[in-house]
Amino acid sequence: MTLVYRLAQPLARFLFRLLFSIRVKGLEHIPRTGPFLLVPNHQSIMDPAVVQAFCPRLVHSMTKSTQFAGGFSRWLMTRLHGFPVRRYRIDPQSVRMVLRRLSEGDGVCVYPEGERAWDATLQPFRRGTIRVVLRTGVPVIPVGIDGTWDAWPRWRRLPRFGVPIRLTFGEPIHFGELRSRRERERALPDAERRIREKLLELSGEAARMRPNPTGNPVPHPSEEVGR
Amino acid sequence: MALVDFLYRCPFCGRDPMEGKGLRASCAGCGRGYAPGSGGTRIRITEAGGTESEVTAGELARLLAEKGGATASARGPDGRVAYRSRVRARFADREAPVRFRGELLGFCELFGEVVEGVLALEEGHLRFQPTEVPKAGESGPDGGSSAWPLLELGALQTSSSSVQISPREGGVVLFRFPDASTRRWEELLRTAIAETWRDAGRGEVVEFQPRIRTA
Numbered sequence: 174m175t176l177v178y179r180l181a182q183p184l185a186r187f188l189f190r191l192l193f194s195i196r197v198k199g200l201e202h203i204p205r206t207g208p209f210l211l212v213p214n215h216q217s218i219m220d221p222a223v224v225q226a227f228c229p230r231l232v233h234s235m236t237k238s239t240q241f242a243g244g245f246s247r248w249l250m251t252r253l254h255g256f257p258v259r260r261y262r263i264d265p266q267s268v269r270m271v272l273r274r275l276s277e278g279d280g281v282c283v284y285p286e287g288e289r290a291w292d293a294t295l296q297p298f299r300r301g302t303i304r305v306v307l308r309t310g311v312p313v314i315p316v317g318i319d320g321t322w323d324a325w326p327r328w329r330r331l332p333r334f335g336v337p338i339r340l341t342f343g344e345p346i347h348f349g350e351l352r353s354r355r356e357r358e359r360a361l362p363d364a365e366r367r368i369r370e371k372l373l374e375l376s377g378e379a380a381r382m383r384p385n386p387t388g389n390p391v392p393h394p395s396e397e398v399g400r
Numbered sequence: 401m402a403l404v405d406f407l408y409r410c411p412f413c414g415r416d417p418m419e420g421k422g423l424r425a426s427c428a429g430c431g432r433g434y435a436p437g438s439g440g441t442r443i444r445i446t447e448a449g450g451t452e453s454e455v456t457a458g459e460l461a462r463l464l465a466e467k468g469g470a471t472a473s474a475r476g477p478d479g480r481v482a483y484r485s486r487v488r489a490r491f492a493d494r495e496a497p498v499r500f501r502g503e504l505l506g507f508c509e510l511f512g513e514v515v516e517g518v519l520a521l522e523e524g525h526l527r528f529q530p531t532e533v534p535k536a537g538e539s540g541p542d543g544g545s546s547a548w549p550l551l552e553l554g555a556l557q558t559s560s561s562s563v564q565i566s567p568r569e570g571g572v573v574l575f576r577f578p579d580a581s582t583r584r585w586e587e588l589l590r591t592a593i594a595e596t597w598r599d600a601g602r603g604e605v606v607e608f609q610p611r612i613r614t615a
Contacts, residue, residue, distance in 0.1 A: 259610070262611070292461035330422075382458075
């Protein structure tokens with residue numbers, strides 16, 4: 174772990190707690206040792222920072238390559254354990270990085286949607302990302318992020334503070350060791366469905382989508398009790 | 401960017417475009433006003449008479465799509481998607497390795513200077529006409545316009561406030577829209593590419609990045 178990461182993580186936690194009303198659940202689902210994959214939904218530019226700040230273990234984040242173009246952002250991204258993915262082509266190097274970091278026993282974070290949603294709804298997944306997930310054979314932890322869209326949606330220049338944010342690490346999904354490409358292709362639709370269902374549930378989107386027969390307001394995350 | 405990047409037309413009456421800047425948008429047709437809501441991905445709507453309600457952004461996106469989305473008012477005489485806007489373009493024809501502590505982490509594209517111009521989607525092509533000629537040695541069109549047949553695009557991706565295309569011959573071109581909705585352009589390009597590829601017998605496009613892929 175770099176010195177910058179060691180310093181940035183507690184600082185980020187402090188700032189998020191100070192500036193937002195943040196609640197984190199499910200930390201017990203993160204393995205204490207060994208590799209794991211985090212697959213969050215993606216609502217806001219804040220998401221990677223929130224996930225890395227509150228995950229108790231080191232997480233390497235697959236990050237769009239444009240974040241590494243500028244001098245300072247490249248310096249910062251590399252020290253925050255990010256690695257680039259070129260989204261305009263098939264990028265085998267980014268796949269190698271995922272597998273390499275997992276083989277070193279660390280966690281890796283990938284966003285199956287590939288980009289932030291305009292409207293906070295879960296978008297179709299990149300099939301290539303799900304293929305990589307199936308190739309790893311490690312525990313896959315779905316991460317529900319709720320509230321970051323309200324804090325900083327794509328169309329907003331600056332964040333809105335004080336917004337309730339909820340980060341929920343779900344139970345690990347084990348897809349097993351799928352050694353052949355054929356096995357992985359066969360498993361692809363089911364893997365996509367399972368991850369999608371968990372992210373809809375953990376992010377609160379499933380609850381927002383359910384018909385509300387009572388007509389009473391659906392509770393907002395800030396009104397929930399306890400952690 | 402602004403709320404009108406997301407709500408580029410009124411999701412209730414369909415009027416195009418919406419007006420506003422920053423965190424507010426309003427419809428000159430039905431008089432509704434839009435602003436960030438109280439949370440839970442909600443947008444606050446103020447009716448012309450002053451009544452307020454909140455609807456999720458996802459619901460507004462669905463209503464907007466029902467009103468025809470981006471293409472309802474963007475068809476040329478040939479029925480194809482047609483639109484044009486001022487843009488700030490950047491061209492990348494090189495990549496640089498990203499290393500840390502001697503380890504190759506990956507690669508990133510290197511963009512040249514901004515070139516101002518007009519982007520036009522028409523007749524199955526995407527055309528860029530610069531308003532100024534780039535300086536010698538800079539990445540960019542060689543003095544004239546660039547045109548990319550939609551059938552020759554390798555990928556379409558969105559990134560923050562920009563839309564990026566990757567022609568099959570290589571390189572990446574990034575477009576930012578100083579006075580048009582990025583989201584509208586994303587939808588227009590996706591629709592235009594899907595229709596063009598379908599009409600050319602290539603099948604239904606199911607993915608736009610990292611490669612345009614058909615079912």
